[in-house]
Amino acid sequence: MDTSFGVLFEHLTAGRFVGAVVIFTVTSFIVDFASKPSYPDSLPRVGHGKGFVASLRDHWSYFTRFQDWMQEGYEKHSKYGRLVVVPSSASRPAKIVIPQSQTTWMLEQPDSVIGTHEAHNDILYSEYNFLGKRLSDDVYHTRVVHKSIARALSALIPGTQEELKDSIDKVFGLDTEQWKSVNVWDSWLSIVPQVTNRMLIGADGHVNRNSALLESMVKFTDCVVQSSFLFCMFPKSLHPIVGPLLTIPNWIHYWRGAKHTLPVIQKRLDDMNKKAAGDPAYHDWLEPEDFITWTIRVARAEGNSFELQPSVIAKRLLPIEFAAIHTTTLTGLNMILDLVSSDLSLGYLEGLREEAARVFKEEGGKWTKNGLSRLYRIDSAIRESQRLSIFATTQVERKVVARSGITNPTQGWHAPYGSSLVLNWQGLHHDPDLHHEPERYDAFRYSNPREEYESRPAEQKDPAEALRLKKMGMVTTSDSHLAFSHGRHACPGRFFVAHELKMAIAYIVMNYDIKHINKKPEVQWMGQTVIPPLQARVEVRRRKGSVSRSYADGNNQDRKAE
Numbered sequence: 001m002d003t004s005f006g007v008l009f010e011h012l013t014a015g016r017f018v019g020a021v022v023i024f025t026v027t028s029f030i031v032d033f034a035s036k037p038s039y040p041d042s043l044p045r046v047g048h049g050k051g052f053v054a055s056l057r058d059h060w061s062y063f064t065r066f067q068d069w070m071q072e073g074y075e076k077h078s079k080y081g082r083l084v085v086v087p088s089s090a091s092r093p094a095k096i097v098i099p100q101s102q103t104t105w106m107l108e109q110p111d112s113v114i115g116t117h118e119a120h121n122d123i124l125y126s127e128y129n130f131l132g133k134r135l136s137d138d139v140y141h142t143r144v145v146h147k148s149i150a151r152a153l154s155a156l157i158p159g160t161q162e163e164l165k166d167s168i169d170k171v172f173g174l175d176t177e178q179w180k181s182v183n184v185w186d187s188w189l190s191i192v193p194q195v196t197n198r199m200l201i202g203a204d205g206h207v208n209r210n211s212a213l214l215e216s217m218v219k220f221t222d223c224v225v226q227s228s229f230l231f232c233m234f235p236k237s238l239h240p241i242v243g244p245l246l247t248i249p250n251w252i253h254y255w256r257g258a259k260h261t262l263p264v265i266q267k268r269l270d271d272m273n274k275k276a277a278g279d280p281a282y283h284d285w286l287e288p289e290d291f292i293t294w295t296i297r298v299a300r301a302e303g304n305s306f307e308l309q310p311s312v313i314a315k316r317l318l319p320i321e322f323a324a325i326h327t328t329t330l331t332g333l334n335m336i337l338d339l340v341s342s343d344l345s346l347g348y349l350e351g352l353r354e355e356a357a358r359v360f361k362e363e364g365g366k367w368t369k370n371g372l373s374r375l376y377r378i379d380s381a382i383r384e385s386q387r388l389s390i391f392a393t394t395q396v397e398r399k400v401v402a403r404s405g406i407t408n409p410t411q412g413w414h415a416p417y418g419s420s421l422v423l424n425w426q427g428l429h430h431d432p433d434l435h436h437e438p439e440r441y442d443a444f445r446y447s448n449p450r451e452e453y454e455s456r457p458a459e460q461k462d463p464a465e466a467l468r469l470k471k472m473g474m475v476t477t478s479d480s481h482l483a484f485s486h487g488r489h490a491c492p493g494r495f496f497v498a499h500e501l502k503m504a505i506a507y508i509v510m511n512y513d514i515k516h517i518n519k520k521p522e523v524q525w526m527g528q529t530v531i532p533p534l535q536a537r538v539e540v541r542r543r544k545g546s547v548s549r550s551y552a553d554g555n556n557q558d559r560k561a562e
């Protein structure tokens with residue numbers, strides 16, 4: 001070969017190739033290290049210390065030690081109102097953990113100073129995982145949920161009830177004689193995606209029950225989790241090279257899902273256009289309340305033609321599937337395991353069952369917003385599980401996006417541009433100074449005071465106290481209860497989830513017996529994320545007399561809509 005390429009290849013031995021890759025990777029790590037924000041030496045820190053070598057050791061230990069570091073930082077510093085620096089993975093800056101006293105200050109900063117979606121994009125490598133920079137730069141889907149879901153809550157209840165009945169009956173079965181052993185994680189992972197997709201794409205042709213669609217959406221969300229772990233291990237400067245490769249499976253699952261969602265989206269666009277144009281055939285037609293309708297409404301109101309493209313709407317579904325599926329599944333899994341591993345003499349299961357049956361009867365067999373708000377015990381049992389059984393050390397992360405950084409006016413410290421600020425979910429939820437006996441699952445922790453208040457004669461009721469007690473409900477966030485985060489970026493899906501999980505638990509306890517287990521399975525941690533007890537099983541049996549009884553008037557059609 002006499003071309004310059006030929007000359008190059010003649011000199012390219014295996015040893016030289018490996019050497020070049022090693023040099024390139026090490027250089028990338030050094031470039032990465034140098035471009036990360038540098039925190040003042042005066043800030044307390046945990047981990048192996050400062051400097052390049054200590055950072056490499058920190059990155060290495062991140063996957064196994066992060067949870068211990070957060071706990072150590074909480075006990076030594078956060079608890080006393082001081083911030084602390086905790087090491088992170090190779091591609092991320094170390095985290096500045098903000099103490100409880102500065103939470104409100106942090107969350108109230110403008111988005112142009114402390115960014116939320118920039119932090120989410122960094123954690124989730126959204127540009128790659130959610131299929132494009134344009135989609136990740138403008139978190140339009142988040143805006144749509146914030147604007148729409150709370151208003152649509154009442155309209156969403158009947159469909160949610162219907163999907164819960166259908167999916168729970170299928171997963172737990174109808175046999176009133178034999179106990180059935182079910183894998184708890186898999187069960188919730190069969191229930192939640194079907195219900196979530198009813199809220200996202202509606203009931204048209206029961207596509208939301210299509211097993212191929214649901215499988216592709218679950219696999220897509222799995223891919224986001226898996227590739228986020230892999231991204232962590234590569235220096236940021238290598239992401240443009242490895243990113244498109246790591247996320248090939250995301251594209252495949254998107255295409256598989258879009259085969260089913262695109263026709264629904266296209267039909268909705270046509271229907272809404274005809275209705276808007278005054279087509280008489282659409283005079284009585286009502287837009288279904290679901291994410292597809294909301295996204296079209298917001299795009300029209302904003303005059304945003306990009307967001308009206310069917311393929312863009314199909315892609316906008318993905319981050320919401322991600323936000324909803326694993327979070328709700330993990331919460332349901334923990335809730336069931338906390339409940340069935342509790343001391344039987346405490347009577348939690350019977351207490352929940354009594355409440356569910358009583359309120360459901362008062363409601364005439366169809367849930368309403370008002371009825372669901374009276375499920376104090378179920379609400380408390382879920383909130384308490386969210387307090388105790390966290391599934392990340394922190395879920396609240398922010399990025400300093402002001403070029404000049406930010407200075408805390410009370411404590412005087414400065415966080416430079418690019419700093420990662422987090423709240424310590426683990427420490428705050430398990431602090432004995434904030435929660436009495438924090439390691440105990442006390443299912444009725446929040447409902448006992450509410451029920452006691454309700455039982456008082458009218459003259460002993462005080463509206464101020466009623467308001468304080470109402471804030472013990474599971475959708476209320478605070479600087480010591482961060483399951484849904486706190487502040488203006490707190491999870492906008494929580495109002496829907498509260499309804500969904502309350503209806504699910506009510507349905508389960510009314511219709512099934514569940515055997516007690518002696519001990520809640522242990523969890524493992526990987527970096528800041530929990531590895532849930534995926535193998536945990538419980539035994540369930542349909543309660544006698546409950547099969548013919550109409551606890552939910554849902555449509556129990558078969559899952560397959562193909």
Ligand code: HEM
Nearest residue numbers: 142145323324327328331395483484485489491492493497
């Ligand atoms: C039990 C289930 C859920 C839990 C525990 C949960 C928790 C959270 C948390 C901790 C955040 C981070 C907020 C922050 O950074 O400050 C969040 C954000 C978000 N969640 Fe949820 N979530 C759940 C279900 C859902 C559902 C069902 C939806 C959709 C309907 C949803 C939509 C969102 C969205 C759009 C955001 C971004 C909010 C923003 O950046 O302003 N979540 N969620």
